[in-house]
Amino acid sequence: MSETVKIRAEAPTGTTRTYNKWTSNSTLEDYSLRYAPRSFRKWSPYVVATTALGGIAYLADFAIGGSIVITHGFTNAVVAVLVAALVIFLTGIPISYYSARYGIDMDLLTRGAGFGYLGSTLTSIIYASFTFIFFALEGSIMAQAFQLALHIPLAVGYLVAALVVIPLVIFGMTALSKLQVWTQPIWLVLMFAPFVAVGIMDPHKYVEWTHFAGDSPTGAGFSMIGVGLGAGVALSLIAQIGEQVDYLRFMPEKTPKNSRRWWTAVLAAGPGWVILGAFKQLGGAFLAFYVADRVGLVRAGEPIEQFLGGFGGFMPAIALGVAAFFVVLSQIKINVTNAYSGSLSWSNFFSRILHKHPGRVVWLFLNVGIALALMEFGVFGFLNTVLGFYSNVAIAWIGAVTADLVINKPLKLSPSYIEFKRAHLHNFNPVGFGSMLIASLVSILAFFNVFGPAARAFSPFIAIGLAFVLSPLLAVLTKGRFYLAREDKLEPPLFEGGTLSDHLMTCVSCGNEFERPDMVTCPYHSGTLCSLCCSLESSCHDMCKSVGPVDLGVPIIR
Template sequence: MTGTLPTTGTPEAAPPKRTYAPLAANENREDYSLRFAPHSFRRWSPFVVATTALGGIAYLADFAIGASIVLSYGFTSGVLAILAAALVIFVTGVPIAHACAKYGVDMDLLTRGAGFGYFGSTLTSLVYASFTVIFFSLEGSIMAQAFELALSIPLPIGYLLSTLIVLPFALYGMGAVAKMQAWTQPLWIAGLVLPFVVVAIREPGKFAEFASFGGTEGAGSGFSAIGFGFGMGVALSLIGQIGEQADYLRFMPEKTSSNKRAWWGAVLAAGPGWVILGAAKQIGGALLAFLALGVVGKAHALEPIAPYLEAVKPALGPAALTFAALFVVVSQIKINTTNAYSGSLSFANFFSRVLHRHPGRVWYVLVNCGIALALMEFGAFAFLNKILGFYSNVAIAWIGAVCADLVIVKPLGLSPRYIEFKRAYLPKINPVGFGSMIVASALSITAYFGAFGQFMAAFSPLLALVVAMVLVPALAAATKGRTYLARPNSVIRQKLSPEELRATHICTVCQDEFELPDIADCAKQSGAICSLCCTLDSTCHDLCQTAGPVDLPMPTMPTARP
């Protein structure tokens, strides 16, 4: 495998030097949260993976975001802003979705190998974790509003209930999430379509009225570049959603000649394709808010449950409130399960690198939900536009930097053509991606607060994207790609067949078997080490990056995992 491997078989296993806590050792719950997703674990079809990933976009924050944009900036500027943001999100999402599905890595591992370095990606772990927390709190607030309207449950108690209700699904990982998303999909689709069918049949003229709507703040029905820019900034806050899609796409089976069409269809639909439905939901949410504005008032028009209820009342009569509340609750369970699941992965990645400890992904589900609950209790929903507008400046700088590496730097050969995520081979900080993100974020946030005038304030997220996309290839060329690897990967340094990549080594630390992409050669252990044991070692002081490569025994064919 390295060119000098001995021909002996795998040596008899010694007692493990590290044992993991029961929760961290149970991969049926852990879902390889800090690792490459091995081929032996990717037992779902492309259709199942795509359905599970798309189930996570059932959120109704789209309704609230679209309503907020159009009510603030009018139909023309608002809708164009939503569509422009969707285009940016789709284009940047394609290479990210493809890389995660191809290499079996989540967004954090992808970021490490796409220009940020081992510790450089800790910042993006927090950026991504904050995305899941912010949207968990927004979605939980919407569910609590449904509890209040349907059952007269006070909002503070509703916030707690909306948090507790998703825990059973998020704690049990991909298997439980896939089943839940499949079972709830028919009800959710029926509930999503119903209000628009009712409006189209009963009040078709309302669509034309909506198209001339000038907003509630005097924006007017014409086009405003400033309104367009600010609206696009709010919609672009959803660009981090590709990370949640990637958390499921890493379980895609290997692409073969027989499943190539299904594979690509699933990757495009479940990856960047979520934004097509997302943009439609934003515009639909704005329509429902417009129709309900005169009945419920502006404040309640921004809460999805109230406009939805007004739309379905003519068709469902007395049952409308029950159906509307059920639809909202099902939608929020579907998305907040994903928020809690993805947030746990990101928090686990962050703390494992900082603390060199990993008690198990499920503990970080509780961390994610606890922070989100605090935000709900503090009334985060009332500051929707400001929170999302600010957040988008940082999120788009991160996504832009990763995208630039995948579509420009790697094809030019300035960075490894595969995704290297293991500590043993990465520098602590790669200035190419990490530096570009910092500069792009700083400039865009400065612009957002008005330092460069109102026009640049409105378009600050696009400034972040352009700066990141230009800086990444410029810095990669200036450094000639030398900052991507701390040392060459001596385990996978040549093109290997699929069978060779599926072969397993036994980690000399935990004594478990891992496929080759998850293995590094460890100078301290004088043998193979898995990526997580490598991450958690606090005593080696990166000895491998100064010592020479270690020859590993010949691998064995993969063994089935329970």
């Protein structure tokens, strides 16, 4: 008996896999491990963009801005925030475009952008860490509001802040889009109100702010070390682009008719988040200065104190209630996004490691549980240290992905499209995976002062610089051999008329129908398989990557 015949004899026949109700319900599951099909992307560009931008209502920006200005003074804080914003904006453009264009989240994008199928498991952990670290920071800010306004102990407030978001996140994009659209106007009015009021009632405060030194040893003036250290903290937010594209993957197909609205939405909700984010950081720096004389430098970094002081200037009788409402609203708007994106990341990680997928909702509870533990351990008190260290790893990852998209693809060192399916990818691609590891290692050593104070201050910039150099270099050295394990020759073709095909095909394993970009040929199952069933199959030993095309057992166009 030949090897090919033996394989077919041992392979399963007929429908072999079933999913529980949570996983089978597209409203709950939100295609967490899949290509988002065109039939599901029913929202307008405006709704998708508003939902994505609603997720950046977080007040950690205010805490970060306050922390930077208190530590490094006015000038260093402003320059650091603007430099970090420029880096984040530029790296976010290609990531947002490819995600919206191909209907895939950050994990699937990373797989095909130089990391390989298992290589991106490490970035899933990095991304999951971003979501639960910032969930913990935002939850801590909410608990501070509960303590000040309602006298709820912090430990209890942490629990409430964690549990309140779960019912909303369970229903995914369907519920989140309504929450963000309805609450966005209220949030915008309340956020800008203190700054407008100060400008009318006490405008000289903005002039005084330019002389604020905080605890900086160099005063309010310029210092390269201060700028580097401040930018390092702000750059920890570079992974926020992952949360933005978790929504942008639901953008409708770009057409000549909607092209302008499509691009406006992608740029505004993708890299554009950092424009508002930079304003909030500068706003936090101003409000920290504004309340420092009243509450002290330590508490001036807390957003509840910042907005209590801001609202107190023009509505003193109800300032506490309004400030607490604004903080809680802001934190709910962002933590539903942190929890949602974390559930997607954990789903991707465990599906590859365990070959099981109980549903996105299960991993939602894991992500919220880790964040709650961090809150109880007092993560807010280590804001600068935690974010400064994290930024080195995050920016190495984002830098490697961006380098592949803007350098390797135009130079044809990598495939022109994003291939995310297990059946077509090598487990590890040294181009992105190797670039990230090397860049992270060197920048972390720099962060721990191995190369001196200047390198320590600019360690995140070392990370992104190395990633941009190493990615095309490794692509040339490896000749791009590790991007694709085999070509996608399944009929109908992946692209029809320049767009991804929406032709429906049946998975021989689960029996469900999926659009063409989610399907692969499978010799083990002797038919076409959806990407999730392919990911969860533990018995095939990746035979499709070693068996020749003649042995696939399914129609293939050569």
